[in-house]
Amino acid sequence: MVRGDGSGAGGVDPQQLWQSPQQPRKGRKPAFSREAITAAAVALADAEGTDAVTMRRVASQVGAGVMSLYSYAPDKETLLRLMVDQVNGELSPPAPLTGDWRADLKAIAHAQRALMLRHPWLPAALFNRRWSLGPNTLAFVEHALAALRPTALDGGAKLEVFSLITGFVAGLVADEIAQAALADSPDRAAADARYLASVAADGHHPELAEALSAPTRPLTPDATFARLLDRMVDGLDAGS
Known part of the structure; x- marks a missing residue:
C-alpha cells in the first residue's frame, strides 16, 4: 500500500x-x-x-x-x-499495459493476489505497515501509475486508487487463507452454517434472510476474487 x-x-x-x-x-x-x-x-x-x-x-x-x-x-x-x-x-516484469486502464488494474490485482498466495505472510505485513518503497516496490508502483495514465485522475488520486487496489487484494487474500484453514475444520464450518441459518429464521434479520436465500454464485476463491474485483474496478470513477 x-x-x-x-x-x-x-x-x-x-x-x-x-x-x-x-x-x-x-x-x-x-x-x-x-x-x-x-x-x-x-x-x-x-x-x-x-x-x-x-x-x-x-x-x-x-x-x-x-x-x-x-x-x-x-x-x-x-x-x-x-x-x-x-x-x-516477483511482480517484475509486469504484464504489458493495454491502454484499457480497468483491464490493466485487474491484471495488477491478479498479479498481487498470486504473489500474496505464494507468500501468505505478506497481507499481514502490509496491513502492519511493514513495507517501504524499495526498488522493486517502486517499480511496481510506477507500473500501476502508468496504467492509470488514460484516466483524468491527478497524481494523488492515482496513488489512492493503487492503495485501494492493494488493500482490497490483501484483505481478500487474508480471508481466503482464513477460509482455507476453516475448511480443515469441518465441524467449525458446520456450526457456523447452523448459526447463520438460525439467525436468518428468527424473524429479526429480514435483510440477512433474503440475502442468504438468494441464488448461490460460484464460491471458488478464483471466481469470488474475479467477481468482487470486477465490481470494485468497474465502479471506479476515473473523472476526479
Whole structure:
C-alpha cells in the first residue's frame, strides 16, 4: 500500500536503506549477502510465518553469526521491509499495459493476489505497515501509475486508487487463507452454517434472510476474487 509517512524502515532512514545499503565494515568478505539473508528470511516466513523470522534463525540459515547480520539489517522490522521488497521483485516484469486502464488494474490485482498466495505472510505485513518503497516496490508502483495514465485522475488520486487496489487484494487474500484453514475444520464450518441459518429464521434479520436465500454464485476463491474485483474496478470513477 502507498501511504505517506516519514517513519522510515525500522530504525533505518529509507534513503540509507535503499540508496546506500550497508556493508560489513571490516574483516573478510562474508559468504552471504543482504539478498541471501532476505531470501532466507522469506523462506522461513513462507514455511512458518513471520513469528519464526528471528535474527538467530536467519543467521543459522545462512551460516552466519547473529551479530554479523546487524550490518545488513539492524532490526527485525528492517528485515521485514527488505522481505516485502524482495518478494515484490516477483511482480517484475509486469504484464504489458493495454491502454484499457480497468483491464490493466485487474491484471495488477491478479498479479498481487498470486504473489500474496505464494507468500501468505505478506497481507499481514502490509496491513502492519511493514513495507517501504524499495526498488522493486517502486517499480511496481510506477507500473500501476502508468496504467492509470488514460484516466483524468491527478497524481494523488492515482496513488489512492493503487492503495485501494492493494488493500482490497490483501484483505481478500487474508480471508481466503482464513477460509482455507476453516475448511480443515469441518465441524467449525458446520456450526457456523447452523448459526447463520438460525439467525436468518428468527424473524429479526429480514435483510440477512433474503440475502442468504438468494441464488448461490460460484464460491471458488478464483471466481469470488474475479467477481468482487470486477465490481470494485468497474465502479471506479476515473473523472476526479
